[in-house]
Amino acid sequence: MSTGIRTILIDDELPAQDEMSYLLSSHDDIEIVATADNAADAIEVIGREHPDLIFLDIQMPGKNGFHVLKEVMSLEQPPLVVFVTAYDKYAIRAFEENAVDYILKPVSSERLAASLERARNLMHPENVGDSGAVLRKLLADVGIKPGITRISVEHSGRNILLNPREVVYFNYECRRVHAGTKAQAYPCASDLTLDKLEERLGGFPFFRANRSQLVNLALVRTYAPWFNGKYVLTMCDDAETEIIVSKARVRAFKDAIEL
Template sequence: MNGTIRTILVDDEPPALDELNYLLSAHPDVDVVGTAASAAEAARTIAAKRPDLVFLDIQMPGRDGFSVLGEIMELEPQPLVVFVTAFDEYAIRAFEENAVDYILKPVDPRRLAASLDRVRKRAGADDGNDAGEMLRRLLAGAGLKPGVTRISVEHGGRNILLNPREIAYFNYENRRVHAVTRGQVYPCSCDLTLDRLEERLEGFPFFRANRSQLVNLALVRTYAPWFNGKYVLTMNDGAETEVAVSKGRVRAFRDAMEL
């Protein structure tokens, strides 16, 4: 950065964008070159403007902020990222080693100033920890991987793309794999198998519970011992679906959940 920090703001709430823009106006070296109200708009704006810094909201309707991170991995140079989010403290601790900073909403001006100081120091440091490596570690910490990974499913005569993070589990039934989200079941492409899904979703928190079900560990609400050495999981899918972990997979489940 040559004195000026070219910055883009991403948030689906106009008042939040206006407030952050106003607070940043107190910092003469910050030049807000664009704003975006959705993940798709953010990816386009970042690619067009090539900013030094992005203030990024995570929780947005449809595609979330993590999908933006996946798309900007290919850009050169890659921007630094600061999250401005309502994520709780536990979630923040999971990423605090891998992003420039986190700011909780509502934004405190003093906290924003401290974050900008971190940005300036990171931009001026020559420690080999570049923005690209930070983004890769951030995606890994979020259970994601570089690039845009989506699962194609059928709905209403059309193909739609699902973010793996919104899928509670995959179920193999009647010779076909189905993706189950909160309140909806989607058939996947006819040639897709659970084995192929496991390979494709490497790096995401999916676990093969049994022969016919692949579950998202991030959406397991409860677990309990069951009969014959099995476990039963209750999924956070709206219907509180129960999924059995086969006896031979119980140890792997406990290891995956660090129990």
């Protein structure tokens, strides 16, 4: 069984990933378990691999490194994060003030070695937890709230925790948000609004179809034009739920599925 530091590289530039992988290869205790080149894939592999350490690029198309970070901070045991940036001076100041490590591109072997030594020190039992508090402060300073990795819903007098990826849609009705899964819909256990959900589910492929519904774009079975410039979606649940994309949201829907 491996005893190395399980590491994930997140960067939208593959040459940068390759260079970091090469530099890390000289450190025997580093085990690269996965890579990702966008926020959605990054969140997925982090949840699957449970790394000890992440090298996280800041500037990426779409959701940036901060959006990945807010999802990471929702984990019960968040990994250590080393930020990698080419030019974000504002972020660098924030990192310095909050003692969060960062590396400027192009990455030098000396700077990387120093960062790894810091990570090893933070992994000592007496230091575990320090990095989480630091990163939460950083997120607050840059105005990003921690994301969510589970949705709490009610069923038969108990609370169930759903993975957002198994939620087909969120629907607001009877003054409450409901989460629709493949088999059935559940009332959410908290006072979350659709606006709050949309904000905090940034790492997942949810789309605001209309004022009262969010849909999981990964679980749309079919779509077609409807009346008055609207679109109708058929979802991948047992009931084949139909959801209307408002006329004002059709262009955004097409952009989201890259039409």
